[in-house]
Amino acid sequence: MRMQALADELFLDKSTASRVINALERKSYVIRLAESGDRRAVKLQATDAGRTLCENIRRDLIAEEKLKILPVGFDQVPVGSVGEQAVDVLV
Numbered sequence: 001m002r003m004q005a006l007a008d009e010l011f012l013d014k015s016t017a018s019r020v021i022n023a024l025e026r027k028s029y030v031i032r033l034a035e036s037g038d039r040r041a042v043k044l045q046a047t048d049a050g051r052t053l054c055e056n057i058r059r060d061l062i063a064e065e066k067l068k069i070l071p072v073g074f075d076q077v078p079v080g081s082v083g084e085q086a087v088d089v090l091v
Contacts, residue, residue: 030045
């Protein structure tokens with residue numbers, strides 16, 4: 001996939017998508033793989049740490065959604081924004 005196509009999928013501009021991918025790679029959440037000689041193409045593979053991170057974020061998102069649908073009257077424990085946690089991972 002070319003970087004522009006990836007950026008479009010993520011609703012980001014190309015430079016932001018590139019910075020996100022660089023940050024994920026720097027933190028060892030993904031590795032870049034060569035893609036048939038086209039330097040514009042990007043092939044990413046999640047590492048074990050990246051897969052664990054995705055699963056943790058997914059689990060937290062589900063927990064956050066469950067809290068939103070608890071019946072009125074239940075005490076709700078404040079949950080930090082998972083979006084903020086995801087941004088913290090990338091910075």
